[in-house]
Amino acid sequence: xxNLIPSGSxxxxxxxxxxxxxxxxxxxxELDLAILCSEVPCKAAGVFTTSQIxxxxxxxxxxxxxxxxxxxxxxxxxxANACMGGQGLADALGMANLAAAKLGLSPEDIxxxxxxxxxxxxxxxxxxxxxxxxxxTRGGGHDxxxxxxxxxxxxxxxxxxxxxxxxxxxIGGVAKGIGMIHPNLATMLCFxxxxxxxxxxxxxxxxxxxxxxxxxxxxxxGDTSPNDCAFLLANGLAGNEPIDFDNxxxxxxxxxxxxxxxxxxxxxxxxxxxxxxxxxVEGAEDPVWARQAAxxxxxxxxxxxxxxGNDPNWGRIVAALGRSGARVxxxxxxxxxxxxxxxxxxCPTPFIKAEMISALSNSDNVFIRLCLHLGDGQxxxxxxxxxxxxxxxxxxxxx
Amino acid sequence: xxNLIPSGSxxxxxxxxxxxxxxxxxxxxELDLAILCSEVPCKAAGVFTTSQIxxxxxxxxxxxxxxxxxxxxxxxxxxANACMGGQGLADALGMANLAAAKLGLSPEDIxxxxxxxxxxxxxxxxxxxxxxxxxxTRGGGHDxxxxxxxxxxxxxxxxxxxxxxxxxxxIGGVAKGIGMIHPNLATMLCFxxxxxxxxxxxxxxxxxxxxxxxxxxxxxxGDTSPNDCAFLLANGLAGNEPIDFDNxxxxxxxxxxxxxxxxxxxxxxxxxxxxxxxxxVEGAEDPVWARQAAxxxxxxxxxxxxxxGNDPNWGRIVAALGRSGARVxxxxxxxxxxxxxxxxxxCPTPFIKAEMISALSNSDNVFIRLCLHLGDGQxxxxxxxxxxxxxxxxxxxxx
Numbered sequence: 001x002x003n004l005i006p007s008g009s010x011x012x013x014x015x016x017x018x019x020x021x022x023x024x025x026x027x028x029x030e031l032d033l034a035i036l037c038s039e040v041p042c043k044a045a046g047v048f049t050t051s052q053i054x055x056x057x058x059x060x061x062x063x064x065x066x067x068x069x070x071x072x073x074x075x076x077x078x079x080a081n082a083c084m085g086g087q088g089l090a091d092a093l094g095m096a097n098l099a100a101a102k103l104g105l106s107p108e109d110i111x112x113x114x115x116x117x118x119x120x121x122x123x124x125x126x127x128x129x130x131x132x133x134x135x136x137t138r139g140g141g142h143d144x145x146x147x148x149x150x151x152x153x154x155x156x157x158x159x160x161x162x163x164x165x166x167x168x169x170x171i172g173g174v175a176k177g178i179g180m181i182h183p184n185l186a187t188m189l190c191f192x193x194x195x196x197x198x199x200x201x202x203x204x205x206x207x208x209x210x211x212x213x214x215x216x217x218x219x220x221x222g223d224t225s226p227n228d229c230a231f232l233l234a235n236g237l238a239g240n241e242p243i244d245f246d247n248x249x250x251x252x253x254x255x256x257x258x259x260x261x262x263x264x265x266x267x268x269x270x271x272x273x274x275x276x277x278x279x280x281v282e283g284a285e286d287p288v289w290a291r292q293a294a295x296x297x298x299x300x301x302x303x304x305x306x307x308x309g310n311d312p313n314w315g316r317i318v319a320a321l322g323r324s325g326a327r328v329x330x331x332x333x334x335x336x337x338x339x340x341x342x343x344x345x346x347c348p349t350p351f352i353k354a355e356m357i358s359a360l361s362n363s364d365n366v367f368i369r370l371c372l373h374l375g376d377g378q379x380x381x382x383x384x385x386x387x388x389x390x391x392x393x394x395x396x397x398x399x
Numbered sequence: 400x401x402n403l404i405p406s407g408s409x410x411x412x413x414x415x416x417x418x419x420x421x422x423x424x425x426x427x428x429e430l431d432l433a434i435l436c437s438e439v440p441c442k443a444a445g446v447f448t449t450s451q452i453x454x455x456x457x458x459x460x461x462x463x464x465x466x467x468x469x470x471x472x473x474x475x476x477x478x479a480n481a482c483m484g485g486q487g488l489a490d491a492l493g494m495a496n497l498a499a500a501k502l503g504l505s506p507e508d509i510x511x512x513x514x515x516x517x518x519x520x521x522x523x524x525x526x527x528x529x530x531x532x533x534x535x536t537r538g539g540g541h542d543x544x545x546x547x548x549x550x551x552x553x554x555x556x557x558x559x560x561x562x563x564x565x566x567x568x569x570i571g572g573v574a575k576g577i578g579m580i581h582p583n584l585a586t587m588l589c590f591x592x593x594x595x596x597x598x599x600x601x602x603x604x605x606x607x608x609x610x611x612x613x614x615x616x617x618x619x620x621g622d623t624s625p626n627d628c629a630f631l632l633a634n635g636l637a638g639n640e641p642i643d644f645d646n647x648x649x650x651x652x653x654x655x656x657x658x659x660x661x662x663x664x665x666x667x668x669x670x671x672x673x674x675x676x677x678x679x680v681e682g683a684e685d686p687v688w689a690r691q692a693a694x695x696x697x698x699x700x701x702x703x704x705x706x707x708g709n710d711p712n713w714g715r716i717v718a719a720l721g722r723s724g725a726r727v728x729x730x731x732x733x734x735x736x737x738x739x740x741x742x743x744x745x746c747p748t749p750f751i752k753a754e755m756i757s758a759l760s761n762s763d764n765v766f767i768r769l770c771l772h773l774g775d776g777q778x779x780x781x782x783x784x785x786x787x788x789x790x791x792x793x794x795x796x797x798x
Binding site: 049050051052053054080082083084085117118119120225226301302305306308309311314315318319321322323324325326327328330331343345346347348385386387388390391392394395 | 448449450451452453479481482483484516517518519624625700701704705707708710713714717718720721722723724725726727729730742744745746747784785786787789790791793794
C-alpha cells in the first residue's frame with residue numbers, strides 16, 4: 001500500500017539532499033550541474049545502457065556501483081562525455097573527484113551521469129567552478145529535476161509513502177525523458193532515492209524488475225543512448241524491518257509504480273508527441289513474446305503516424321504484431337482500439353468510423369489491446385505518436 | 400558479365416508476356432490488375448514475408464510454388480486481401496482460377512499477389528470482369544510495372560543480358576516499393592523473369608541469396624507487410640547449358656545486380672524521401688553482425704532525420720551501431736560520412752563542418768561507412784531520410 005506525496009521529489013525520503021547550479025555547459029541560463037546525496041552511506045543499485053558504445057560516466061559508475069554502495073550522484077546536462085576515448089574517462093573521474101572533495105566523501109562513493117552532445121569534450125573548467133557552488137538541501141529535489149531536463153517540456157518526478165507491515169518508508173524518483181539534447185542523442189536518466197532498509201541482494205533485483213516493466217517498455221523512436229542509466233539509492237533511515245525477497249512485495253509494488261509513472265511521463269513528453277499510446281498484449285504464449293509484441297507495436301512508425309492522424313487504421317497494428325516475432329494464430333486474434341473491438345477472431349469487426357475518429361481526436365491517451373488467446377503472457381508498453389514536429393526537431397540542427 | 404538492356408522490363412526475357420487493365424479496384428483511372436505469363440512452363444522460386452500475419456495470396460502462392468513450377472502470376476493493387484479469414488483464401492483462389500481459365504492453364508500453375516488496404520474484401524466482381532480483358536504481350540512489361548505501383552512515384556524495373564560461357568540469357572525484374580497504399584500498408588512485391596535454363600535446386604538458392612543482400616537490406620521504416628513476396632520464373636527458352644551451383648556465378652551476379660537495383664530504387668523512392676542512404680559496415684566479427692549493424696543504422700529514425708537536415712551528426716550513427724548488437728571495440732572504430740573521416744579509433748576527427756553540410760545538401764546519395772577492425776564481416780544496407788512529408792503521408796488518412 002502506498003500513497004502519493006503531493007509535490008514529492010527525489011529528496012522526499014529522509015536524509016536525501018540535492019542542489020543544482022547553472023555552470024554554463026548549456027548556453028542558456030538553465031540549471032545544468034547537480035548533486036544528489038545522502039546524509040549517510042547508501043546501498044546502491046544501477047541499471048545501465050545495453051549499448052556497446054558506453055559513455056565514460058556509465059563506465060565509471062558501473063565500476064563504482066559494483067560494490068553495492070554509494071552516497072552521492074553528480075550529474076551534468078549539455079554534454080554526454082561519450083566517444084571521447086581516454087580523455088572522457090579522465091573527465092568522468094575528475095567529476096567524481098570534485099564532487100567527493102565538495103562532500104567530504106571518497107570518489108568511489110560517487111556515481112556520475114551525463115547527458116548531452118556526444119563527441120564533445122566535457123568543459124572541465126566549468127565543472128570545476130560549478131561543483132563547489134552547489135548547495136544540497138532537503139528541498140533541492142525539484143531543482144535537481146530541472147537540471148537534468150533537456151528537450152523535456154515537463155519535469156518528471158514522483159514520490160510515494162509506503163505503509164508496509166506497520167512501518168513507513170518513502171521512495172522518491174526523478175527522470176529525464178528520451179528527448180534529444182540540442183538535438184543530439186536520446187538519453188534516459190533516472191534517479192531513485194529511498195529511506196527504506198533493503199537487503200543488498202534484493203535492491204538490484206527490485207530495480208531490475210521495476211525497470212523491465214517500466215522504462216524498458218517505453219519507446220520514443222527505438223534509439224538507445226550510450227548514457228542511459230537508472231540508479232537506486234537506499235539509505236535505510238526509515239528504520240523498517242529489512243526488506244528482502246520474502247517480504248519485499250510492498251516495496252516492489254511502490255518502486256514499480258514510481259518507475260512506471262516516470263516512464264509514462266517520458267512517453268507522453270516524447271519529442272513532438274501529442275498523445276500517449278499504451279499497448280497491452282494479452283494471451284501470448286509467454287511473457288517474453290508479449291513484451292516483444294507490445295514493444296514492436298508501440299514503436300512502429302506506421303502505428304505512431306496513424307495515431308497522430310487520429311486514424312483507426314488497425315491494419316498497421318496487426319502488421320506490427322505479425323513481424324514482432326510473437327506467435328500469432330490469426331483466427332484467434334482480437335484487437336481493441338480505445339476499448340472498441342476492431343478485429344475479432346482474425347476478421348474485421350464493423351465500427352462507426354466517425355465516432356472512432358472523434359474519440360481518438362479528443363483523447364490524449366490511446367489504448368491498444370490485443371488478445372492472442374494462446375497462453376498467459378501479458379505485457380504493456382508505452383509510446384507516443386509520430387508527428388511532423390519530431391522530424392523538425394531532429395533534422396534542424398544545422399539550419 | 401552482364402549488360403543493361405535499355406528500357407528493359409520484366410518481359411525482356413524470351414517467351415514472357417504481360418498485360419494490365421484498370422479493373423476499378425483503385426478509385427482513380429489507374430492500372431490495378433495484371434498478368435505476367437510465360438509461353439511455356441517455368442521453374443519457379445519465391446521468397447515470402449516473415450510476418451506471422453500472412454495475406455491470403457501469400458498463403459496460396461506458397462502452396463502453389465512448393466512444387467517448384469509455375470507459368471503465370473496474377474496481381475492486383477488497391478486491396479491487400481489480408482486479415483479476411485476464410486473469405487480471403489477463397490478470393491485468392493478465385494483469382495487464380497480466373498487467371499487459369501483466361502490462360503488455359505491449371506490453377507496450380509498460377510501465383511497470386513495483392514497489395515493495398517488490409518481488412519477489406521477483394522472486389523471479386525471487378526476481378527471477374529477485369530481478368531478476361533487483360534491482353535498479355537511481349538511489350539507489356541512496362542504496363543505491368545505501372546499496375547503494381549501504389550504510392551511509388553517512379554517505376555522500378557530493370558533487365559540485363561548475361562553472357563556466360565558462350566551462351567546468352569536475359570533476366571528482367573520489376574518491383575513495387577515500400578510505399579503505403581492509400582496510405583495503409585507497406586508492401587514490397589518483386590517479380591523476376593528469366594529465359595535461362597536453371598536447375599530446380601539452384602533457382603531458389605540463387606533467389607534467396609540475391610534477396611538477402613538486396614531487398615532484405617532495405618529499410619524504409621522498419622515495418623513488414625503480410626503481403627511481401629518476390630517471385631523468380633525461369634522458362635529455359637535461352638537454351639543455355641543448365642545453370643547449377645557449380646557454374647551459377649554469372650547468373651547469381653546478374654540476378655543480385657537486378658535485385659540490388661530494384662532495392663535501391665525502393666529506398667530512394669521511400670515515402671517522403673529526398674535522399675538515398677547507403678550504409679556499409681566493414682571489419683565486423685562476422686557477416687551476420689555486419690548485416691545487423693548496417694540495417695540498424697540505415698533504419699534509425701535519428702540518423703534518418705539528421706540526414707534529412709544535412710546534419711553531419713555522426714554521434715547518432717555511432718549510437719545506432721552501439722545498440723545494433725554487433726560487437727564493437729570503441730578504440731578501433733573508424734567512421735566515414737561521404738568518405739570524410741569523422742571518427743578515428745573511437746575519437747572525433749576534426750572536419751570542416753560547413754563543407755560537410757554543403758556536400759550533404761548537394762547530394763542525393765549519402766554514404767556512411769564504418770570500419771570495426773574486428774574481422775572480415777562486411778555488409779551494405781540502404782535506407783532513406785525521414786522527412787516531415789513521411790509523417791504527413793502516414794497520418795492524414797482520415798483528415
